[in-house]
Amino acid sequence: MSQSTVRARHRAARRPSTPLTQLASTATAQMAVVGRRTAVVAASSGLVVSVLGAAPAIAEPNDASGLASVDTATLTGAARAALDAAPVVTAPDQATWTLDVDDVTAVKPAPVVKAKTTATSRTATATSRSTVRAAATVAAPPSVAGSAVLQIAARYVGVPYVYGGTTPSGFDCSGFTQYVYAQLGISLPRTAEAQRSAGTVVSRADAQPGDLIYSPGHIAIYAGGDMEIDSPRPGGTVQFRSIWQSAPVFIRVS
Structure with a gap:
């Protein structure tokens, strides 16, 4: 009678799961999500604020989404500061334009006066x-x-x-x-x-x-x-x- 040599297979040993390892896994997943939302644009001032590399906030226990929250108050304050520092240009409701040119004086040509025939001219003509x-x-x-x-x-x-x-x-x-x-x-x-x-x-x-x-x-x-x-x-x-x-x-x- 032959003897079977097939050995039984066993699952590989895994690192024991503890409450600490579960917390680390959850934090890593949240950081990945935050990494995809790293750019915040302040449209009102044109200021682009990057939060790449910023430490993610730990989700509050009562947060329904389970994601880390971002401190928007700090970003809003930076945008307002940029707007306050920008130059302000104003114009009145009724603007007027002025143009500096030399004064021009119109001169009316002297009228042409036709000589009238006088007795003297007639005498001169007759003499001629x-x-x-x-x-x-x-x-x-x-x-x-x-x-x-x-x-x-x-x-x-x-x-x-x-x-x-x-x-x-x-x-x-x-x-x-x-x-x-x-x-x-x-x-x-x-x-x-x-x-x-x-x-x-x-x-x-x-x-x-x-x-x-x-x-x-x-x-x-x-x-x-x-x-x-x-x-x-x-x-x-x-x-x-x-x-x-x-x-x-x-x-x-x-």
Whole structure:
């Protein structure tokens, strides 16, 4: 008969449990919980207080959670101290802004005053015009004294040529002859071409001072001999001058 060699197994010996070891085990478990709750933030001041490494408080026998309590009064006091030490900035309900700039003075420009025409200025203008006329005057032929037309025409020697002009302020060629003849009560057409047909054509040998001299595009007044008086061209003035037309037509107006 074989003999069994299997030995009986026994539980390993454990450290004997005493009230002291149970207390130590409980304290270790509570410290682990407190270690996970080590950071306390004081939100009102931005202060972060760490209680890492702080000795855990022993749970009160009557604490329902069985966890160690933390002294929050000390943390609250530290946060309040930080707030009290922080600078305080205040502003009034109605704030005003000021800006330092140099004084600027607006200066109103002086009004432009137009010079008024006075008797003195008119006299000076008339004198100047008379001077121009005198400078432009060529010795009048002897026939002026014997012709009423030439006597009137000679008054306007020096008046400037003005295109379309019909007054002593300025004449063109036909405006001048029309104005001179109008002083004698004789009405002439407005243009040189129309005045060409206003009278009777005469030969140069039969022409008399005061007759009209026509050439295409121009009209003048015969002054006797080889002279005429007319308002010649832009930039010119009424003047006595030699007959310049190559084939003038003499016209007697009655």
